Amino acid sequence: MxxxxxxxxxxxxxxxxxxxQAFSVQASLPDEDRWNYPFAPTPGTELEASTFGATLVPGFDDYDAQFIVGFRTGSVVPPGLGEDAYHVERCVVRLTVANDLAFVYDPTPDSFRTLLPDTDPEALPDLDPGRAVELFGVGYRGAFTRTTWFETAPFGGAPVVPPAQGARFAFAGVLDDAGAPRDVSLKVRERFDADPYAAGLSAVTPGERVPAGTEFVFEVDLCRSGAALDLARGLNDGVVRFTVASLSPATGGPGGGGGEFPRWVTRENVLALPPFNQGASIELDVRVGPAxxxxxxxxxxxxxxxxxxxxxxxxxxxxxxxxxxxxxxxxxxxxxxxxxxxxxxxxxxxxxxxxxxxxxxxxxxx
Ligand SMILES: [Ca+2]
Ligand SMILES: [Ca+2]
Ligand SMILES: [Ca+2]
Structure with missing residues (x-):
């Protein structure tokens, strides 16, 4: 036989x-990273990028300050073979915290219900302190696509609610069952639970404050929210991007004012260079060719x-x-x-x- x-x-x-063949993408620094925040003074070249929420604040996205990291893969993984040709078998992204003891570690994403006011009939208490750091894909609107967006691109177009709600050209996104991108930036107001590709895990004890220099590891769940398909499309286009986001509380004011939110080391920061190597990194294994x-x-x-x-x-x-x-x-x-x-x-x-x-x-x- x-x-x-x-x-x-x-x-x-x-x-x-x-x-x-099979390929392994390993990068200790992103090719692009951007504090994706409507009022960033020097978008794409900041030394740190914070992530925080403006939850339920009219004029702003719930995920107000987002952080995009991107890796050009075309020199390692041949692009342009069609999204069906890329079978991603593993993907891990790592980030490092730049600020010291500013926020509390929560390894599990909370339901949108925990962010509703107590008076809301759907409200639930947040049983674990802090807010998770979540890894999503990136969706695009307006003039931009995955292939045309760049680190220092303009933030967005006309807002749905001024000054910045629903405006961003590159947004924290997941893929729906049909493979279409869905913006999760307003998930509390739109009342849905967006499953991130991964939640950031660290060696810190849950509920404790996070020291500067702590590494957060995001092991992408390839079965969740279209992550495998999103990565396949990225490899086909020669660039994979992620949005890091957290609904960490901010107290308002420029750049979030005060509040209990993380800041991340960007590639422009000296800490991203050897011997520190605290910029975003990626490990991605992919089988390329017929399934x-x-x-x-x-x-x-x-x-x-x-x-x-x-x-x-x-x-x-x-x-x-x-x-x-x-x-x-x-x-x-x-x-x-x-x-x-x-x-x-x-x-x-x-x-x-x-x-x-x-x-x-x-x-x-x-
Ligand atoms: Ca929590
Ligand atoms: Ca199966
Ligand atoms: Ca064979």
Whole structure:
């Protein structure tokens, strides 16, 4: 059976797709970072970027001060192969806190209900002190797209409510089930819970104040809020970006005035350089090419075992069977076996029969 399958599939070649392999993006500094705040005096070149909320304040977004970090990936991961060609298997972003003991560590995002006034019938108490630092994607509006936006781009267009509500050209976003970006900047007023791609975790004890120099680690949940698709689109365009945001309380005034909110080290800060290396960093592993391509060889002793080669053949099929049988997260390829379902082809962190049938479809279709 096996030799026959090998022969039958030898004609399935994808040698026309350049760079169909696995890649690891590692950057200790972003290529762009920006304090994405309507009143930033020198947007894109600040030495620190704060994140805080203007929750329920008319004229401002709930996530008022956001921080965008971006990494150019085109020199490592070949761009332009189509979003379906990028199978992200891991993505971790790290940031470092610049201010000392200014805010309280909360590792878990709070419901929007905890930010409503007590008199609101939907209000809930915040049972853990502080507000989480959340990692979202970036959505674009107005004149900008992922490929045209830049670090020092203008903040936004005409506000929905002056001076700054609903105006930003690049906003904290998630992807909905259909893959369309949704602005989460006004989530409290719009009354929904936006699932971030990740919540920032640190070594600080929850509820304690965070010392300067503390690292926050964001392990992207690829099954959440369209994160995998968003990253695939970014890799296709040669740049991946994230919005860091927190609904930390601010007391008003320029730059948030006072308040219990974090400030982050930007790439322009001397602390971002060696030996400190406190700028935003990324580690991203991606398999590029046909979804069904996992390996070059079926020989576990060959160094190319588990290295995709752009060719889909029987060795890939048996490799996938092993992954699937072992319950490996890498075998999770879809949330549905129905091609008309938006979850088709998008990992859902559940390994079941639909993944296996998806693999079969991908294998037959290349
Ligand atoms: Ca909390
Ligand atoms: Ca292969
Ligand atoms: Ca699945």
């Amino acid at each position: 096996r030799p026959h399958l090998t022969a039958a599939l030898a004609c399935l070649s994808f040698s026309g797709i350049a760079g169909a 069904a391509d996992y390996t070059t060889t079926s020989d576990p002793l060959d160094p190319l075992y588990g290295v995709p080669d752009g060719v889909v053949d029987a060795s890939d099929f048996f490799f996938y069977l092993d992954l699937f049988a072992a319950g490996e997260p890498r075998a999770d390829l879809t949330g549905s076996s129905d091609p008309s379902d938006p979850a088709y082809g998008r990992p859902d962190c559940t390994l079941d029969a639909s993944d296996f049938f998806y693999y079969l479809d991908a294998f037959v279709g290349g």
